[in-house]
Amino acid sequence: MWEYTDKVQEHFxxxxxxxxxxxxxxxxxxxxxxxxxxxxxTIKVDEKGIITEAKFKTFGCASAIASSSALTExxxxxxxxxxxxxxxxxxxxxxxGLPKEKMHCSVMGRxxxxxxxxxxxxxxxxxxxxxxxxxxxxxxxxxVRRAIxxxxxxxxxxxxxxxxxxxxxxxxxxxxxAILQEVVSGTVLSPVQFPKxxxxxxxxxxxxxxxxxxxxxxPGLRKDGGDIELIDVDGDFVTVSLRGACKSCAKSQTTIxxxxxxxxxxxxxxxxxxxxANS
Amino acid sequence: MSMVKENVVYMDNNATTRVAPEVVSxxxxxxxxxxxxxxxxxTFGGQVGQALKTARKRVADxxxxxxxxxxxxxxxxxxxxxAILSALQAYPDKRHIIxxxxxxxxxxxxxxxxxxLTGHKHRxxxxxxxxxxxxxxxxxxxxxxxDTAIVSVMWANxxxxxxxxxxxxxxxxxxRGILFHTDAVQAVGKIPINLKxxxxxxxxxSGHKLHAPKGVGVLYVKRGTIFTPFLTGGHQERGRRGGTExxxxxxxxxxxxxxxxxxxxxxxxRVKMLRDKLEDGLxxxxxxxxxxxxxxxxxxxxxxxxxxxxxxxxxxxHMNKHxxxxxxxxxxxxxxxxxxxxxxxxxxxxxxxxxxxxxSLSIYNTEExxxxxxxxxxxxxxxxxxxxxxxxxx
Numbered sequence: 024m025w026e027y028t029d030k031v032q033e034h035f036x037x038x039x040x041x042x043x044x045x046x047x048x049x050x051x052x053x054x055x056x057x058x059x060x061x062x063x064x065t066i067k068v069d070e071k072g073i074i075t076e077a078k079f080k081t082f083g084c085a086s087a088i089a090s091s092s093a094l095t096e097x098x099x100x101x102x103x104x105x106x107x108x109x110x111x112x113x114x115x116x117x118x119x120g121l122p123k124e125k126m127h128c129s130v131m132g133r134x135x136x137x138x139x140x141x142x143x144x145x146x147x148x149x150x151x152x153x154x155x156x157x158x159x160x161x162x163x164x165x166x167v168r169r170a171i172x173x174x175x176x177x178x179x180x181x182x183x184x185x186x187x188x189x190x191x192x193x194x195x196x197x198x199x200x201a202i203l204q205e206v207v208s209g210t211v212l213s214p215v216q217f218p219k220x221x222x223x224x225x226x227x228x229x230x231x232x233x234x235x236x237x238x239x240x241x242p243g244l245r246k247d248g249g250d251i252e253l254i255d256v257d258g259d260f261v262t263v264s265l266r267g268a269c270k271s272c273a274k275s276q277t278t279i280x281x282x283x284x285x286x287x288x289x290x291x292x293x294x295x296x297x298x299x300a301n302s
Numbered sequence: 303m304s305m306v307k308e309n310v311v312y313m314d315n316n317a318t319t320r321v322a323p324e325v326v327s328x329x330x331x332x333x334x335x336x337x338x339x340x341x342x343x344x345t346f347g348g349q350v351g352q353a354l355k356t357a358r359k360r361v362a363d364x365x366x367x368x369x370x371x372x373x374x375x376x377x378x379x380x381x382x383x384x385a386i387l388s389a390l391q392a393y394p395d396k397r398h399i400i401x402x403x404x405x406x407x408x409x410x411x412x413x414x415x416x417x418x419l420t421g422h423k424h425r426x427x428x429x430x431x432x433x434x435x436x437x438x439x440x441x442x443x444x445x446x447x448x449d450t451a452i453v454s455v456m457w458a459n460x461x462x463x464x465x466x467x468x469x470x471x472x473x474x475x476x477x478r479g480i481l482f483h484t485d486a487v488q489a490v491g492k493i494p495i496n497l498k499x500x501x502x503x504x505x506x507x508s509g510h511k512l513h514a515p516k517g518v519g520v521l522y523v524k525r526g527t528i529f530t531p532f533l534t535g536g537h538q539e540r541g542r543r544g545g546t547e548x549x550x551x552x553x554x555x556x557x558x559x560x561x562x563x564x565x566x567x568x569x570x571x572r573v574k575m576l577r578d579k580l581e582d583g584l585x586x587x588x589x590x591x592x593x594x595x596x597x598x599x600x601x602x603x604x605x606x607x608x609x610x611x612x613x614x615x616x617x618x619x620h621m622n623k624h625x626x627x628x629x630x631x632x633x634x635x636x637x638x639x640x641x642x643x644x645x646x647x648x649x650x651x652x653x654x655x656x657x658x659x660x661x662s663l664s665i666y667n668t669e670e671x672x673x674x675x676x677x678x679x680x681x682x683x684x685x686x687x688x689x690x691x692x693x694x695x696x
Contacts, residue, residue: 025615035619041689056692057652059613059633059641063691080691082656084615084632088689159640191640 027085028119035085040095042078049143051135058160058187060087060128064094064135068143072103079135086118086125093117094132103140109133110173111185126185130170156198159191164202171206177258179203179294200259200294207260208296223292229256231291236263239286244269244278251283254300261287264300275299306625311671314627315511316460316488316604316662321554322513328557329515332550340547341538350549357556361520364559365505366496373521373542374552378487378508379408381521382454384532384543385483385504386412389452390420392481392528396451397422402429402437402466403647408506409454409485410643425449434596435464435648443474452481457489457505461631461644461660462595463604465493469500476501481527487511491562492569492601503527509551513664514558518551565665573663574602576672580661581605583676588683594650594658603663606631608645608654611693612686617659620682626675631658653692 027035047065054061060083067076077098079091093114098106111129115121121129141148153163170176170185179199183189189199223231236253244250249269255262263283265275272278276299284297312320338347340354358369365372375381386399386409401413416424427445429437437455446453453475458465468484475482483504489495491512497505502524509518523529523542535544562569584607585591594606609617614632621628631642633656640646641655650658661675687693 032619035616036623038689052691056611056656059652059656061691080689082611082690082692083613085619087613088616 025086025122025125027089027122030117030119031086031089031121034089034092034118038079038088038092040078040092040099041080043080044076044078049139049141051138051140051142053135053138054083054131055161056082059083060131062087062091062131062135064091064132064139066098066139066143068103074098074101074103074106083128083131084125086121086128087131089118090114090121090128090132091135094136098136103143106136107140109136111170112174123181123184126174127187130166130185134166156202157186157188157191157195160187162186162188167199167202168206171203176203177207177260179259181258203259204296208298225256228292229253232256232261232287232295235287235290236283239290240283243282259292259294259296261295261297262300263297309625311624311626311674313661313663313667313671313675314629315664316463316660317629318510318516319513319664320666321510321515322558322561324561325514325554325557329550329554332553336549340549341536353553354547354549357552360556360559364490364495364563365507365522366498367522368525370540371497371522371525373523373539374547374555375519375521375543376517376545376548377519378406378485378506378511379519380532381504381506381508381519382406382408382483382485383412384521385506385523386416386452386454387419387532388528388530389481389483389504390416390424391530393451396449398425398427398447398449398451400427400429400442400445400450400453400455402431402455404431404435404459404461404644405454405456406460406485406487409456413454429455431464431647433649435459435462435594435644436596436599437466437471439467439470439474442471446474446478446480448478450475450478450480452483454483454485457484457486457495458493458601458604459595459644460488461642462606462648463488463601463662464595465489465599465601468502472501472503488601488604491559491566492603494566497522497524509555509558512555512558512562514555515551518548518555520555568665570602573665573667576667576669577603577605577661577663579669580663580672580675581607583672584679587676587680591683592654594645594648594654604660605662606658606660608650609657609659609683610653611690612657612683614657614659616686617657617682620686621659621678624674624678626678629660629662631660632656 044065044067048068049066051064063080065078066074069075077095079095081088081091097117111133114129114132138148153165156162156164156167166186167188174185176182179189179196182199189196248267250266252264254264269275279297279299287295336350338350340351358372361372362369413426429442455466455471457468472482481503484502485506487508490507505522507520510516531542533544538547590610592608594608614630618630631645633641645655
């Protein structure tokens with residue numbers, strides 16, 4: 024059973040603004056029956072550019088319906104410029120939060136709003152123009168990139184929770200990992216380098232990384248008068264800090280990538296990316 | 303957290319069942335006074351061994367088996383894994399397995415990971431089902447080969463209740479010297495089973511699906527079948543399953559087997575009648591609703607209906623408001639993003655798969671409860687459809 028906040032349940036059981044605005048100024052249609060959720064948002068915009076009316080029709084689970092209801096409440100009375108600034112996080116916050124597996128419901132709300140505004144302005148929605156990465160749910164690279172940046176995503180699992188990409192057949196996981204790497208550290212990696220990862224909880228991952236550092240990495244570094252400290256593990260990104268002689272060593276970057284990262288990838292998870300903490 | 307108990311209309315018995323009160327009272331002494339280890343030499347422990355013996359006999363009687371053919375496990379999943387992995391060890395040169403596309407994850411996901419588990423490459427044939435969820439025996443016959451180590455086919459499907467022709471399929475395997483396993487977790491207690499007359503080598507069952515507690519299961523192994531334990535350890539279960547026995551639950555399972563044997567007729571008359579009333583009523587009062595699964599080749603307690611253009615989780619949460627408990631094959635309820643693999647294998651269209659609801663009854667359901675559900679459901683579906691962008695209107 025999902026843990027929905029009271030506000031999610033309340034908006035689900037008593038949704039606001041259900042229906043379609045008559046002679047709508049803009050319509051946003053996102054999702055599909057096949058995907059399991061879809062939202063049709065219609066808005067009325069007055070001559071001053073204020074959204075005076077917003078209604079929705081949603082096919083989907085409780086959080087999809089609650090997110091749609093919340094969205095219509097939020098945008099009513101806003102100018103288009105204000106409405107454009109609404110993010111999926113804002114929708115989730117309005118509802119007191121959503122389970123992480125359901126964040127894509129809030130993303131759907133935001134996308135419908137963008138689509139409705141674009142429709143009003145007679146523009147083509149930029150997000151739809153990207154390259155489709157996830158065939159199952161029709162998610163483009165632009166949508167994935169934006170979700171990674173805006174919601175600070177750090178693993179493929181999180182990308183799936185937010186965009187649904189990778190949640191079907193899973194064939195695009197390597198591509199998603201490459202985009203993640205590219206957005207987060209600004210380097211391009213060929214997706215074929217990555218074998219399928221094992222699923223681990225964050226705690227398991229941290230324990231395993233600590234173990235490997237202690238057993239496999241530290242003895243080698245200590246021989247040279249250095250040491251290493253684990254600073255943070257965030258999704259696939261492992262932040263470490265070199266100590267002692269390693270700190271000032273000109274080869275520290277090589278040590279991290281070719282020694283530490285290689286060991287962690289071999290013994291913990293093939294997808295880990297090790298970075299040095301900013302000193 | 304406050305617990306919900308009163309006035310619950312429980313129609314999710316394929317998920318788990320109420321522990322029968324007579325099962326609880328049979329178990330209690332083994333949770334209190336008689337805590338001895340059945341393996342002990344002293345009388346205090348030894349008498350507990352006698353209780354296990356009685357339970358084993360009761361399970362065997364329900365299945366038409368001998369007590370020595372019954373091994374207690376921790377759950378249906380353990381029984382499934384034990385059977386399949388044992389067969390692969392019995393025939394290390396055979397690398398082919400036949401199963402179906404609609405198996406429970408206990409078998410489905412085990413087959414998916416076998417190569418990693420065993421270190422060998424296996425060929426898995428997953429038999430197709432038709433739109434009513436039925437297998438094609440010609441496809442099955444053609445798949446049986448000299449390389450086949452084991453066939454694993456569920457007796458009845460957990461989502462639709464569709465019953466597979468296990469007697470015939472087991473015979474076809476036996477004729478070719480191939481081991482046959484059936485996951486009968488949903489079938490045991492609901493339809494008569496007599497293993498003496500069948501060529502089934504392994505059968506799995508789970509206590510909590512038949513009014514015993516969670517955490518106890520059984521693996522039936524036909525006499526003379528080569529067997530390798532899954533859990534090695536002590537000499538419990540005649541060396542077939544190490545680990546101190548879950549005495550109270552095993553005793554409870556024995557009692558539950560007596561109960562379901564006694565209620566088998568009621569299950570197939572009164573419960574079936576209630577199920578049919580619910581099903582016919584829903585199909586008649588809710589437009590664009592359709593039955594998933596074969597109309598007659600089906601468990602007497604299960605009914606899986608799709609309500610087109612609406613989503614299962616939303617339906618369930620509205621039902622929840624009235625304390626009606628059921629399940630859905632929709633993506634949002636599964637924890638994945640795709641709807642039930644069973645409905646997809648049957649070719650149920652997406653418009654319907656996302657809106658599927660499974661009602662599974664038991665001997666504890668009443669006609670008043672059926673009437674209550676029939677009263678509430680049409681309005682729930684209607685309100686969600688009014689909200690759905692795909693609903694074409696009445």
